[in-house]
Amino acid sequence: MKKIVEQLENALDKQLSGHVDFAGRRQEQSLRFRSEVELGKFLGSADIIRDAFQAISETNMTYELHTTRSGIKVLAFNWSFDDTTPFLKEPFGLVPSNKHQILDFISTKINSVFYINKAAAEQFQRLSDDLRELEEKHINTPLIITGSSWGGHLAILSTLRLHHAIDVAESNGSKNTKRPLCITYGSPLVGDKFLQLAIAEQPQWNSFLNVVAKKDPVASFFASKTPYKPFGTFLFCTESGGHTAFDDEYTILLVLDAMKSSSYMNVLGSIRRKKMLRGASHESNMNLFRAGITLQLREVGVLDGISNDQIGEMEIEKKQIFMMERKSLKNVVDPVTKLNEMKISLTFMEWYMKVSRTTNGYYDSYKHPKTRVDFEKKQAVLSHHIMLNAYWKRFIEETNIMPQKKGSKLRKRWLFGGTNYRRIVEPLDIAEYYTKGNRNYIANRSNHYILLEKWFDEDKKQERRNKAASLTEDSCFWAHVEEALISLRNLLNGGSADVEKELAELRNFEAYVMGEINDYSLSPDVFVDGSSLMKWWNEYKRYKGNAFASEFAKYMYNKSYTNYH
Template sequence: MGSERLGEMLDIGEETIKKSCSLALKAHKSPGDPFLVENSAAGSSDVVISFPAGTWTVGSLFCGESDFGEAKVDLELFPSLKSVGNYDPAKPEEIDFAIATINQAFVDKVKQILDNSQLKIKVQEAITAKKRIIFTGHSTGGAIAAFVTIWFLENCSKEISGSFFCVTFGSPLIGDHIISHALRRENWSENFIHFVMRYDIVPRILLAPLSSIRQEFEKILPFFDPSSSEYMSQSIGSSQAALDLFTKVMSSASSVASSAASKLMGSPNLLLETVTKFINLSPYKPFGTYIFCTGNGKLVVLKNPEAVLQLLFFTCQLNNDTERATIASKCLNQHLGYYDELEGSLDMQSVTCDDNLEMLNLASDGIFDDLGLSARARQCVRAAGVFQKQKQENKVKFDLKKGKMEEEMKNLRAYQGSNEDNGGYYDAFKLQEVRRDFEANVSRLELAAIWDEITEMLKKYDLPDEFEAISDWVKLGTEFRHLVEPLDIANFYRHGKGKETGVYMKRGRPKRYKYTQRWLEHEKKLPVGSRGESCFWAELEELHALSDNLQAVNNEKKRVLDLQEQVGKWIVDGVLSKDVLKSPTFQAWWSKLPVGLKTETISGLINGAGNMQVG
């Protein structure tokens, strides 16, 4: 744990934070405006753009038939909100696992805002003037600001991604864990800052299903609505409906937090598992940096999303029954009290950050005392720290294996070179006639074992979220795929595995190659599936198997032409060696192709390759 000035910690000045809060609350009271724009404090290069909460209805948070108002993200709108390796468009049944779940009501509002060209004009003016843009919002306006920020980050260059910040106040959650995962991978997580008051109900509201809170929620909505005559009404603020809403939301939050903590600690609670089979748990999770306002001028900063989820529940626990009399008004009033709270807190500059949560003392030590954390709460927060540290340790374990991987790849490069003059290493490996073929197979299996372990950890999110975007690993994965996958394909067809499992590309291709291919495509911003040069041998083998049946070849005319054009493009682009055209397998296939199915692209490359006897 450590303490420092908040502005230095967040790379955003205290005056800009105050300005953001002020404009966010101003927008809250101006629901008719699509957004408000003001310059930050004098001398600052920040431009603040704030979004209103809009209408205060149940539909502004919950839309559609789902109990949590959730839907799968539109990847055309937010292409980064997915797990790169786990996302396989060829397997629709796995998409739910790999792409983000988001709040549909918020996204619908964002689409309307983005259709307003004035916002894009204002942003472009700020970028041209080399100013930083702070998107902000209070309540659901904060949720809108978060999605708008993500959209601009998706559509800007890496060079100006640091020009966009998002600062929210009392914002509800907007999506599941994939959002946090994706933002960390893209190195955007630091651009999001969320302020939360200790008892504010709105940041927790989407942890409860609408079916359990609708009646109470509808009754308290006028309290937050500036256009309502009951805005900030004392009768609503101290009502039984407010207390019932708080109780029900926190009951649902308890289930969510307990389920998450059980997974963090690796000791499943059998009773909880049984209960959750009958309870629909909220999919929503935190992301970015959270700053908890304790209520006494102190601030606690957390960047660990699992720890934030635990605090969203545990910071709202009552110390005694006498607090129940005041909790109803607190859970509503604190939602509208951010400016006053921050003005005092930022002046005090009593800030604690989560440097080493895995070392958190389970006894009272003054760090989290102002948030009223129990020993159980501290245990859960510490488990979140241990979980995050374990991810880093898993990465270190694989970093230490890079030497072994490079050594085995060096062996395979030597094997590849030794077969250059006799048609290439693909056909040599498929024949397995000499000892060096056996030694190459040992290297193949050694590398496959390491990469299979990596992909299994990625599938379970047991590696740091940024792992798939680390340039060294993307490069290493690409080299591995180019060098080793042809050997896997050769082995597959040598043993006739297609008869058992089906076509290599549909059933036989290991995840280790799919993942590393997607990393490269994501880094280069290329369409999914566009860089499959390492597995063209599989398509060649399937088409070559038809060579003795002219009718079957003609029936696959499109595949035959597509393969040639794709191979030609990869060779011209330098991602596939021209030597593949010398392969006996390729030459045997090409020689039997009808003249009308031989493309000029491949013919030209063959004629320029020299000394190749093909039909």
Template sequence: MSLHMAEDGGLGNNLRHETVKRACHLAFKAHKSPEKGPGYLAEKRSSESIFSFAGCWSPDEWFAGGAGAFGEAKIDLRQFPCLRSISNDELAVVNQAFLTKFLLILEKSTLRREVMKALDDKKQIIFTGHSAGGPVAIFATIWLFEHLRSLKQIQTSLTSHYCLTFGSPLAADRIFCHAVRREKWSDHFVHFVMRYDIIPRVLLAPPSSMGAALPEILSFFNPNSRGPKNLPVENSALASDFFVNVLRNASCAASHAACTMMGSTNMLMDTISGFIELSPYRPFGTFVFCSGNGRLFVVKNPDAVLQLLFYSLQLSSEGEGPEVAKASLTTHLVYEDEINQNLGRADPVYFDKFVDIPLNSNDSIGTDMKTIDDALTDFGLGARARLCLRAAIGLEKQKFINQSKIEERKGPMQKAMSELEWYRSICETRGGYYDSFKQNKYNEDFKANVKRLELVGYLDEIVEMLKRYELPEGFEGQKEWVYLGTEFRRLVEPLDIANYYRHLKNEDTGPYIEKGRPRRYRYTQRWLEHFEQKPSGSRGESIIWAEVEELSFKAYSNEPFTALRPKIKEIEENLKKWLEEETVAKDALSEGSSLVKLWKDLRQKYNEVQDITGFISSG
């Protein structure tokens, strides 16, 4: 999403200023509506449908019982299959209470039917929410994008749909951010944040630290509350304590993240994080920071957003604390005025287009640098904050530098794999690719092992970067690398398995699949399964030789057929399917291969065992 002015006076990329203003208006209308009914409001126009979600004002509706210290819980992949790191297989963590609210709305209301009708009518769909309605809008948008992806319509339909939040608390972790950026959904989430609004920062603090202040603060924002509406504002001690507590926890989260970005080796930070539990919640999407004086600051870098959430709330002096504390509450209710007055009045400042950040104001700096310097000054960002923003830019830049280095490996990898393809072709008369390498009788087998080690080195380097999240989020979803990783896995893993069992590593370590399979094959298999939207474990064609080895060990150990039957049937079904798909080479059924020998022995003992050599002609 771009906030540059389009020729029609809109925001460009199918999101007009008028749409943002209407969404903000509807978000506040939902905020003021009673806490009953479907939990959302809908406005349907000729070209768009806007769905706005109401907030919630009880602490129990912000922090679910039984969840973590911050009300967090891991996502259920059956509901949101994309919300994970593919390579590391880490699940996203979200605020359980807000997710539960969305799922109840989806189940109990007509939301699903109305959204599907809007899709059929080819309308632009906007999900929006103010305050605690924001996370519900976020989950609704993810639900929509998951639905479109399952229909393989995500590329053609995604461009027009958006999530717009106003003063939304953070509600998801870094893995959520990673997944959304990988899927190229990130630009479709736009979060407006007033500089002094405390609510977007509030979930950086655990509920246990807020005590009795939280219910009173939430009651203040509840339009249906019968209590004294001005209590938190008049009670400066309560407002100040709440403000300071949130800011202190935000400081811990931002400082720890900054040290990580800067590569700090100081053990103190690890020690501190060991007894101070840090919030799991992190920003994602596009943030539009509103200064309150007309300036809009657009930031997409999630690490920079976290620093801004903390540093833009800093006090100029201790004396202004009570007033800023009160403003941190009242500012949460002024988004509609801010959007109507300032959206489109002047071009925003785009943080992500700057490759450097000035540490101090200087009259001699160029025009572009003066623009960013003025914006940073407007948000009260001093030298320390600017250093942290520089680190965020540097970290993002380093990820792309790392990817450039990895891209240079493509040529050598493809060349080495071509040589292994040639090696496989000459193994057809030697019992097949797997068995020839395992027996290691010929000079070509030695050369193939050299190529195996060369390719393993390339992939292990990539795996280590992915393990530490040192590559751009989109890397593991890129078609070229999915295909290259799949080709690598199908060519090299059989050789790794042969090497494993030739050296009897199974006797010391255990079965290859359970104990010895390296990450490089697990990672590349997950890439393909995610890309093809297949169930986890469904693309295991490269481990068929490990299955054969373990079955052979059990069969020749005279285990009863009742124990062997499930694995025999599984291998037969998979082998037939993979031969038809050509994901397992036909040399697997070469005369003299260990697979053919095992099946001949099994057929002599058990009538149920199929003649697998017939699978080639049926393919």
């Protein structure tokens, strides 16, 4: 609901200058409302709501683009009586979204399939190509998308697809996009719980206002006794001008049940004439939650149709939402602040890397601390190691839920921080993995490292290096070294069932390391005496004797690595 208020406040402000930016935030303090009734009055006072409905009444085709008196673009969907027939044939027909490829822009990795009204999906499919072209022409334009009755379904689906197109544009670096605002009038619910959840997972898509007049049979066609679920903010109103807003599922469904056709233009006119009053509830013998609910229900004339028990359930629901919001606000940490905290932890890891480089190297000092001082250094960074892993695993999991190209939510600063984290911390995870006697780390690698590397590779620019990297770029380098050590020791101990295979893997490892050297992708500390790489090399050259001819062997025999910097 807060998002809708911000958008409408912003729209009202900028109507005065003939320009609307639905995506922008007001810099000054937002208006404060002392009750949802007053919020309803504010929503009802917005000219945008009347302008959008006016655009629908002037639409003669299935959809048309209009411009309001204040210069706002409105994409309006009309719905004829003939168009209603498919809905009435199968009034409760829900179909899985994967039956309609046109809807794949809504799904997320958590909710890959949802159920949607069959007739709405089929009609949207028929309009798809021309409608998509019109939508994408206005990706950088403030736009209201609106529809009444069953046309509201098309407005909702068009809005969702435009949100997705904006996500893709932003992932490719666009900074000029504008989020649409969707306003429906007497539109029935369109989908099930999983559609509701898919939209809830993407807060930037929260731009739906549903206006419902009392006694509208279409708006309440699907309510509490059906699988359909609401999303967005609902503005309930009467011809006398009463209006109030809700955005919690339980109350919306109960009020839809209680409200049973009215002229929307008359209703909106009555609302516009009502004053925005600020005052306390007269229900003095009730607690604030119950008093507020009673006032809202009386405002739209449905109080007599709702039992005390149902009001009690609403009260419980309100209290739970209130407590959850308070807890959420209490626990909210500014993402930038949290990232900065992680940078401090990463600084400790960098310190550990620096002081360990001269004695066996960073990787081997962590894997096998030899002295009490080495052990104390390792203990000093263990908590930072754990915190960094917990933070980045959670962050990547949340980021990857969104079905957006190239991890668009991972802004440059996050990707930079995540890449440094991966290159510093993953080698320590590899050290712990092989200390436990495991094999094949890469096959069991954590998904958050895989995604961080994938997003980095998609974003990086190809540059030719002429000096060694300060951090080894392949964060799995030491896993390759460990596998090479295991293959070599299998050969030395006669424990290999396939000698040719082991030798081929070692030749591949030589080529891999030489490629990294030529690209200056390794940090010089991998060649420190006592490192696992140097242990492997000393054992390998003894095993091979004078049978070396590779570029890597010549490089190592000549000790060219001493000049690698």
